[in-house]
Amino acid sequence: MKLKKIAFLMLSAMLTLALSISAFAAPYQNYTITESGVYPEPQAYVPDAVINSGVIGLENLEGVAIKTPQDMTLFKANGFILISDTGNKRVIVLDKDMRTVKQIISTWTKDGVEDTFLNPNGLFIHEEKQLLFVCDTDNKRIVSFAFDAETELFSFVRTYDDPDISKYFSEDYQEGDVVVTETPAPTPEATPDQEAEGDGAEGETDGETDGENTDGEATDGENADTPGDDEIEIDNSSGSSSSSSAQVTYKPLKVVVDGAMRMFVVSKDCYQGLVELNDNGEFTKFYGATRTKQSLSALLNRLFSAEAKAKRQQNLSTEYSNITMDDNGFIYGTISQLKLTDLTDHFTSKAEIGAALRKLNAAGSDVLKRTGIIPPSGDKGDEKNRSTYSYLCDVTVSKNGLTSVLDSQKGRVFTYTNTGELLYVFGALGQKITQVGEDKGSSREEQIGYTKGTNLTPTAIQLLNDDETIVILDSQGAQLTTYKPTEYGLILREAINSHEERRYDDAVAAWNKVLGMSSNSALAYRGVGKISYLNASKYNVEDETVEDLREAQRTEKQRLYLEAADYFMKGYSQEEYGKAFYKYRDLVLEGIMPYLMWAIIIVAVGTLLLGWYKKFKRFVETGGKNQ
Amino acid sequence: MEKLKNFGTDLKYAFHVITHPLDGFWDLKHEKRGRSYIALIFLVLYVITDILNKQFNNYTFNELKVAPQDIDLIGTFFSVALIVGIWVAANWGLTTLFDGEGSMKDIFIYTGYSMLPLVLSQIILIPLTNVLTVNEATIVSLITVLGIGWTAILLYTGTMTTHQYSGGKTFIILLAVLLGMVIIVFVGVLFFFLVQEIWNFGFTIYRELELRR
Known part of the structure; x- marks a missing residue:
């Protein structure tokens, strides 16, 4: 408790400090979160440009400024940026420079009739097929558009209408009696051991996405178990209660589409997970439902009391707030409305329940690695106050697995490595300044009325420019803010990326530069430690035939393991230290074993001889009388 | 030289006590083999190890x-001294009421001698942990548990032998002593706050008087 308070004070003190120097840098401070609190780090990202209706010339073009935009996406093939201008029922296509409008999609003809959006929200670009998918939320459908490379324009293809998901809740479920257990997700592990083996370990996870979706979840009645076993974790994919099933409506908010044109849709207030549709827009199943925790007593109560049955609706799974898909086809989902108790559990035990960020494999289980000091779920807050934790609303993943999540509550962006270690934090919420636009001569940013680099209600995040620039979409402020990495940020990214791409020498150089800028960076120490460990494990001492070379290699291997152990200790990683030390100890033992054996033999033989000698002496002294 | 030799025999005798507790603790009291300075040395050694x-x-x-900044030598010393002090006081207070034969000095001596296995286990652990790895963590916990367990057995035997109790009575008395320690701490804290209140009261009167002068 006390530590948390200190952490809080430090954080607030830091923020005040950051605000006071905002004239020079950014209106926030980068920090790292450890067990004992929050520590400041050098800035990793600073605001670069603000793009609003004025900058892109929208006011001149159609006379309508962007209003409450909800989502944004990048067309990687040509760098176009698409914004769903929800308030104006249209989708805006921006050129690569983010200054000119390429196209505004608002009307099209479908079967000879003019058609429009009603609250368009989530956008998804299918890079391979060059298709755009738009979640037309209040029309309960998804609209797809094809991109024409010649004219560089999107044209209407088809709509995927309401799959009527409510009919998939049969009468069986309405009692809320059926409990379906999910097979537990494989626990993600990242040990130096696995990383040392390198190639093999990564191939495995990639393979999983390619495989067919065989592990279907029990969404229809046949597979359901009856309750009564002491199952604590329940899966809500099987419908929840009589009241909710009747009201299930399909309101697509966000969508991703995989290589086989399967669509995964976040539907509003749909607690059963993602809605999976086939390439024709027909319902297949619910996918990747989050789990809820239920105490044994509550479960027993539910069996006996009607009241408790009615109350069960409160124990629903949490819905996804946003999803994205990485290059390997894994779906990353953020969950915003988590319960405080689940979150505190998650932060203390890294339990899967309460995780605000999930990475789903083809079977719909969470395979996100959480090896960092704290799990990748945003801020570690105070256990009494939900609002001190994060409300994650969007996620974006780079090709090397750097995962950035956006916290709508505090406007912060947390970036994690692909093993779930926190790299850096940036971003802040802005406050509207009331005296706006009095001075017409002032620049656009000042007219918007809040500090550059802050957002009023951040809703979407996207990586640009080879994953280097991060852009945040501010709904209330109706603008985009791009953030560019500082030198520190660039070096950190370089370190991570070169480690990922197996350029270990570059990675060590980069980590050392990081240490030069932030001398206590546990992350950097662990980074160097991992590389020492990898280098050490490369030596195959036994394969060496020349005796002298073998000895030299053993010494070198031993030295590298000890070095790795030392770095892990500086990086406060007891587990990894233990592994490196174990390898080191074994090598030392191996080295001294022959001598050790000799020493034991000599001592044993010596004692024996000494005993005989004493006996013999006594024999001589007593003249053999006592024998 | 004579003193040094005595010290050596006294120290050696402690090892006899922990390996032959029934006999050893008897001799500590009745044969006057116990030395309070040896007990004190063991307590200090415990803090150091x-x-x-x-x-x-x-x-x-x-x-x-x-996190070497979190290691607190003085704090450890005083907390050990406080705990042993309260233990001895509670032990003596209760056992005198229930026909215990041990004096306060006797209690302190057998407590000190009982600490020896703890000290030994800690000394063994220093080189051992620098050789063992996570896979052999059970050995480390085994030694720790052995040290604590042995000390606990010695404290039990020591209480039994010194006060000449039966086994069952010793057990009950030990529970009572633990309860007594809690009560002493409680009363101590209470007393501390009371004194603070009185001090504040006196100080307020003094301030009042001074201001009205």
Whole structure:
């Protein structure tokens, strides 16, 4: 408790400090979160440009400024940026420079009739097929558009209408009696051991996405178990209660589409997970439902009391707030409305329940690695106050697995490595300044009325420019803010990326530069430690035939393991230290074993001889009388 | 030279006590073999080995190794002294009421001698943790548990022999002593706050008087 308070004070003190120097840098401070609190780090990202209706010339073009935009996406093939201008029922296509409008999609003809959006929200670009998918939320459908490379324009293809998901809740479920257990997700592990083996370990996870979706979840009645076993974790994919099933409506908010044109849709207030549709827009199943925790007593109560049955609706799974898909086809989902108790559990035990960020494999289980000091779920807050934790609303993943999540509550962006270690934090919420636009001569940013680099209600995040620039979409402020990495940020990214791409020498150089800028960076120490460990494990001492070379290699291997152990200790990683030390100890033992054996033999033989000698002496002294 | 030799025999006798507790504790009291300075040395040694453990045990078993600023020599010393002091006081207070034969000095001596296994286990752990790895963590916990268990057995036997109790009575008395320790702490804290209140009261009157002068 006390530590948390200190952490809080430090954080607030830091923020005040950051605000006071905002004239020079950014209106926030980068920090790292450890067990004992929050520590400041050098800035990793600073605001670069603000793009609003004025900058892109929208006011001149159609006379309508962007209003409450909800989502944004990048067309990687040509760098176009698409914004769903929800308030104006249209989708805006921006050129690569983010200054000119390429196209505004608002009307099209479908079967000879003019058609429009009603609250368009989530956008998804299918890079391979060059298709755009738009979640037309209040029309309960998804609209797809094809991109024409010649004219560089999107044209209407088809709509995927309401799959009527409510009919998939049969009468069986309405009692809320059926409990379906999910097979537990494989626990993600990242040990130096696995990383040392390198190639093999990564191939495995990639393979999983390619495989067919065989592990279907029990969404229809046949597979359901009856309750009564002491199952604590329940899966809500099987419908929840009589009241909710009747009201299930399909309101697509966000969508991703995989290589086989399967669509995964976040539907509003749909607690059963993602809605999976086939390439024709027909319902297949619910996918990747989050789990809820239920105490044994509550479960027993539910069996006996009607009241408790009615109350069960409160124990629903949490819905996804946003999803994205990485290059390997894994779906990353953020969950915003988590319960405080689940979150505190998650932060203390890294339990899967309460995780605000999930990475789903083809079977719909969470395979996100959480090896960092704290799990990748945003801020570690105070256990009494939900609002001190994060409300994650969007996620974006780079090709090397750097995962950035956006916290709508505090406007912060947390970036994690692909093993779930926190790299850096940036971003802040802005406050509207009331005296706006009095001075017409002032620049656009000042007219918007809040500090550059802050957002009023951040809703979407996207990586640009080879994953280097991060852009945040501010709904209330109706603008985009791009953030560019500082030198520190660039070096950190370089370190991570070169480690990922197996350029270990570059990675060590980069980590050392990081240490030069932030001398206590546990992350950097662990980074160097991992590389020492990898280098050490490369030596195959036994394969060496020349005796002298073998000895030299053993010494070198031993030295590298000890070095790795030392770095892990500086990086406060007891587990990894233990592994490196174990390898080191074994090598030392191996080295001294022959001598050790000799020493034991000599001592044993010596004692024996000494005993005989004493006996013999006594024999001589007593003249053999006592024998 | 004579003194040194005596010291050597006294120290050696402690090892006899911990290996033959029934006989040893009897002799400590009745044969006057117990030395309070030896008991004191063991207590001090316990504090020292505890600090050494935190400082030099391998990081695999010792998180404090990376946070040496959290190691508190003076704090450890006083907390051990306080706990032993309260233990002796509660023990003596209760056993005199229930026909215990041990004096306060006797209690202190057998407590000190009982600490020896703890000290030994901690001394063994320093080199051992620097050789063992996570896979052999059970050995480390085994030695720790052995040290604590042995000391607990010695404290039990010591109480039994010194006060000449039966086994069952010793058990009950020990529980009562633990309860007594809690009560002493409670009363102590209460007393501390009371004194603070009185001091504040007196100080307020003094301020009042001074201001009205």
